[in-house]
Amino acid sequence: MNNSLKRFKAKVLSRPEVKKAYDELADEFAFLDEVLKARAASGLTQAEVADRIGTTQSAIARLESVTPKHSPSIATLQNYAHALGYRVQIRLVKERRPSQRPKRAAGKRS
Secondary structure, rough: OHHHHHHHHHHHHHHHHHHHHHHHHHHHHHHHHHHHHHHHHHHOOOHHHHHHHOOOHHHHHHHHOOOOOOOOOOOHHHHHHHHHHHOOOOOOOOOOOOOOOOOOOOOOOO
């Protein structure tokens, strides 16, 4: 990262509301980083991946973006990974502190 980008990042992250929003997206950014590294390592373009999966380049672009409007299915991620010569591995990782979500009423499921 060049110095001006580092300075900009430090400046904006010094604002509590920006830091909070940035931290909330950490998992999405980490996932996106893995996806983009895998495609780069495979040497394929979005169009080539799309052709292998049987979809459009714009669908691959959406999959590779951090957009709250788009949440690909596990099957879609598996197809994408397979086209790159990878496989999807999903794990649940214990958080340092559990989220503070309200408890559901007994017997109810979501």
